[in-house]
Amino acid sequence: MALALPRRHARTAGAKTGTDLHRRREARFAWLLILPTILGVGLFTAVPIVGSFVLSLFNYSIISPTKWVGLANYGALLHDSSAQHAFVVTIILTVGIAIAQVVVGLALAVAVQRRTSWARSVFRAAFFVPLLVSGASVSIVMSYIFDSQFGVLNYYLGLIGLPQVSWLDSTWGAIFTVMIVVTWQQLGFTFIVFSAALGAVPRELTEAARVDGAGGWRVFRTITVPMISPSILFTVTVGVINQLQLFDQPYVLTHGGPGNATQTVVLDIYEQAFQNLRFGYASAISVILFIVVLVATFLQFRISRRWVFYS
Amino acid sequence: MQTTRSEDHERLISRRCFLVGASAAAGLASLGLAGCATDRSPNSLVIAVNGTQAAAAAIKQAVGIPFLAKHPKVQLSIMAINGTDWDDYFAKVLTLIAGGLAPDLTTVATEGLQLFASKGIAQPLNDYVMRDKASLRGYFADVHPVLVESMMYQGDLYVLPTDFNCGNMFFDTVLLDKAGASYPADNWTRDDFYNLADKWATTQGAVAWDWVVRLWGSWTSWMYANNANLLTEGRWPGGSWMWDTFYAGDPAAQGRKGGWHWGAPTANEPAVVDALQYMIDLKNARLSAPPDVGGGGTLQGLFASNHIAMTIGGGFWAGGLHAAGMTPHQYDVQYFPAWSVQKHLLGDAGYAMLRTSPVKEIAWEFMKSLTEPDALGALIAGNTSTPTRRSMMTASRYAPTGPAHWPVFYGTLDKFPNTTPIPAPPYYQELATAFAARTTQAMAAGSAKPALDGLQGDLESFVSAAAT
Numbered sequence: 001m002a003l004a005l006p007r008r009h010a011r012t013a014g015a016k017t018g019t020d021l022h023r024r025r026e027a028r029f030a031w032l033l034i035l036p037t038i039l040g041v042g043l044f045t046a047v048p049i050v051g052s053f054v055l056s057l058f059n060y061s062i063i064s065p066t067k068w069v070g071l072a073n074y075g076a077l078l079h080d081s082s083a084q085h086a087f088v089v090t091i092i093l094t095v096g097i098a099i100a101q102v103v104v105g106l107a108l109a110v111a112v113q114r115r116t117s118w119a120r121s122v123f124r125a126a127f128f129v130p131l132l133v134s135g136a137s138v139s140i141v142m143s144y145i146f147d148s149q150f151g152v153l154n155y156y157l158g159l160i161g162l163p164q165v166s167w168l169d170s171t172w173g174a175i176f177t178v179m180i181v182v183t184w185q186q187l188g189f190t191f192i193v194f195s196a197a198l199g200a201v202p203r204e205l206t207e208a209a210r211v212d213g214a215g216g217w218r219v220f221r222t223i224t225v226p227m228i229s230p231s232i233l234f235t236v237t238v239g240v241i242n243q244l245q246l247f248d249q250p251y252v253l254t255h256g257g258p259g260n261a262t263q264t265v266v267l268d269i270y271e272q273a274f275q276n277l278r279f280g281y282a283s284a285i286s287v288i289l290f291i292v293v294l295v296a297t298f299l300q301f302r303i304s305r306r307w308v309f310y311s
Numbered sequence: 312m313q314t315t316r317s318e319d320h321e322r323l324i325s326r327r328c329f330l331v332g333a334s335a336a337a338g339l340a341s342l343g344l345a346g347c348a349t350d351r352s353p354n355s356l357v358i359a360v361n362g363t364q365a366a367a368a369a370i371k372q373a374v375g376i377p378f379l380a381k382h383p384k385v386q387l388s389i390m391a392i393n394g395t396d397w398d399d400y401f402a403k404v405l406t407l408i409a410g411g412l413a414p415d416l417t418t419v420a421t422e423g424l425q426l427f428a429s430k431g432i433a434q435p436l437n438d439y440v441m442r443d444k445a446s447l448r449g450y451f452a453d454v455h456p457v458l459v460e461s462m463m464y465q466g467d468l469y470v471l472p473t474d475f476n477c478g479n480m481f482f483d484t485v486l487l488d489k490a491g492a493s494y495p496a497d498n499w500t501r502d503d504f505y506n507l508a509d510k511w512a513t514t515q516g517a518v519a520w521d522w523v524v525r526l527w528g529s530w531t532s533w534m535y536a537n538n539a540n541l542l543t544e545g546r547w548p549g550g551s552w553m554w555d556t557f558y559a560g561d562p563a564a565q566g567r568k569g570g571w572h573w574g575a576p577t578a579n580e581p582a583v584v585d586a587l588q589y590m591i592d593l594k595n596a597r598l599s600a601p602p603d604v605g606g607g608g609t610l611q612g613l614f615a616s617n618h619i620a621m622t623i624g625g626g627f628w629a630g631g632l633h634a635a636g637m638t639p640h641q642y643d644v645q646y647f648p649a650w651s652v653q654k655h656l657l658g659d660a661g662y663a664m665l666r667t668s669p670v671k672e673i674a675w676e677f678m679k680s681l682t683e684p685d686a687l688g689a690l691i692a693g694n695t696s697t698p699t700r701r702s703m704m705t706a707s708r709y710a711p712t713g714p715a716h717w718p719v720f721y722g723t724l725d726k727f728p729n730t731t732p733i734p735a736p737p738y739y740q741e742l743a744t745a746f747a748a749r750t751t752q753a754m755a756a757g758s759a760k761p762a763l764d765g766l767q768g769d770l771e772s773f774v775s776a777a778a779t
Contacts, residue, residue, distance in 0.1 A: 150613060169755055258752055258754060277405065
């Protein structure tokens with residue numbers, strides 16, 4: 001549908017034809033159709049972003065008078081080791097989860113690709129279902145599985161003579177457990193994307209390579225991976241944006257602990273705003289996180305020019 | 312490039328149409344959102360309750376309907392707000408207030424009393440209480456003064472306490488019998504506790520002891536038993552209007568003033584460090600499970616399923632354990648053991664009136680109605696907490712739920728005059744967050760001192776921020 005955007009082609013001056021009227025009506029109709037989306041994005045995305053930036057320039061605690069502080073909240077952030085630690089934790093989790101999702105998702109997609117069509121459907125459904133469940137619900141169940149003392153996992157580890165693991169009570173155990181839970185829950189997304197991408201790889205390419213003597217690994221590395229590289233870029237980009245905003249799983253599983261081992265940036269924002277009532281400071285952290293997400297996404301697209309192959 | 316008039320016209324009109332349309336839609340949306348705001352009638356009374364919708368409905372049925380019979384013009388609305396713990400509940404109430412939807416009354420526990428009072432959110436009740444002192448004498452005569460004092464701040468009373476819980480010790484009597492152990496004496500000590508825990512651990516395979524990371528009923532009970540606290544204990548001046556009017560001659564009211572004053576942080580003093588280190592030592596000795604963070608629901612479930620032999624609990628555990636399927640004789644309760652002293656922590660709750668309430672007189676009448684025995688019985692039906700009225704502590708009340716030694720609940724107040732509220736200063740929200748983080752840090756690292764040095768720093772920064 002043609003929107004009423006500037007058109008560069010020449011037309012007879014002053015000619016108001018039936019086509020022009022039709023185009024105008026089409027344009028109006030098009031604007032009308034996208035109006036709800038624009039309003040939604042404007043009201044619930046753009047306005048809060050601007051609002052957060054404005055709020056970050058104030059001290060606001062709901063119950064005390066609002067006070068203009070300029071960039072003081074950003075200055076405080078520079079000296080707040082716990083907020084900085086939250087950024088480090090978030091980056092560690094983001095990188096770990098992004099790598100795990102791509103590697104495991106791709107491996108599963110490749111493995112399932114070789115199955116019969118009904119088996120593929122079953123596996124796709126099985127891997128995708130966790131994605132439909134809320135992060136909080138999954139985390140509650142997982143907290144029973146990973147509980148060090150009473151958890152199912154340690155029970156079975158004990159049965160086979162393995163030592164008990166402090167899944168949620170040790171620093172790296174908690175980080176690792178959060179990674180496992182998030183990866184497991186969101187794996188369905190990368191799996192589905194990779195399954196579709198693998199199905200689109202031209203068979204004649206891989207068969208030609210095999211005829212030329214290439215082994216399975218070489219075919220995968222030099223043909224399959226480049227052909228699905230746009231999908232890898234897509235999943236990594238979406239995954240990184242999602243994980244930089246990680247909240248549900250660490251909140252329910254560990255409350256950011258032990259200590260602040262799994263305190264993500266969004267968890268820190270939540271605590272600063274809704275528990276410590278430092279809405280201005282929380283907004284400053286939000287603005288910085290927004291910039292981090294923007295920069296990370298920009299860098300991914302810049303770097304992708306070197307390795308993503310668009311056929 | 313030059314564009315034709317027709318093109319310009321088409322483009323301008325399209326955008327203009329869009330802008331007009333967008334503005335109109337935004338205006339409509341704003342009107343719609345504005346329409347969502349509650350338009351209160353002059354007689355509407357809104358009450359925020361910490362609990363489920365079912366609990367709110369039960370309160371409306373049991374307390375609201377009799378109240379409405381006496382005040383037929385009042386429109387009563389009871390709003391259930393579910394919080395994972397008190398700090399979560401308070402955050403939601405404060406958000407309501409910020410959104411212009413402040414209730415008239417809200418549940419407030421010791422945890423949030425000073426927060427609500429210091430920020431001017433809650434209305435002091437002194438004038439109301441003194442005006443209606445004749446009708447309130449029976450209530451105060453029935454309520455231990457420590458429960459009243461913990462609801463005072465800077466000499467003013469903010470809440471008529473409805474229920475309370477002291478940190479006592481709960482036992483799984485099934486495991487107690489299996490271990491061949493006997494119910495401990497009321498003056499038992501930390502060594503007795505350790506011996507009992509060790510007996511359970513070596514003979515039963517159950518986890519001898521478990522606890523939860525929160526301010527009430529956590530390792531803080533051991534801290535109190537070691538005669539220590541996170542903050543310096545003190546009292547605000549004032550309050551004589553209360554003690555002289557309602558508790559004259561009551562020895563339990565001697566020395567009471569205008570509410571608890573939480574002073575300089577003392578979180579890394581040796582006695583505090585020893586208390587947390589004791590938890591770590593119990594865990595290392597496999598006598599304790601790693602604690603969960605939060606309200607204690609998981610802990611209660613584990614206890615009710617005979618996975619834990621001993622834990623800290625209050626009167627509200629009776630209702631919780633009964634609901635979880637424990638019979639009255641499958642568990643019991645005793646005072647918390649002595650360490651350097653035998654001292655218990657306390658938390659109580661009730662309803663605070665908000666300063667912004669346009670219907671203060673109606674709200675006050677409802678508050679008073681909540682102190683009646685029938686209303687209190689309905690509020691904490693099934694022993695989901697301990698009534699502040701001593702006269703309601705009866706054998707028949709605890710017969711369906713247990714425990715056998717239910718007099719321990721109120722007895723803690725009578726037997727131990729040093730029973731002290733949990734340290735909940737005006738900056739409680741920040742304190743609760745830091746407390747949880749530093750406790751789990753200590754448990755993970757296996758060393759209490761560095762974590763409590765960190766907590767001391769956190770608390771000092773909160774005090775400093777609160778002062779400015």
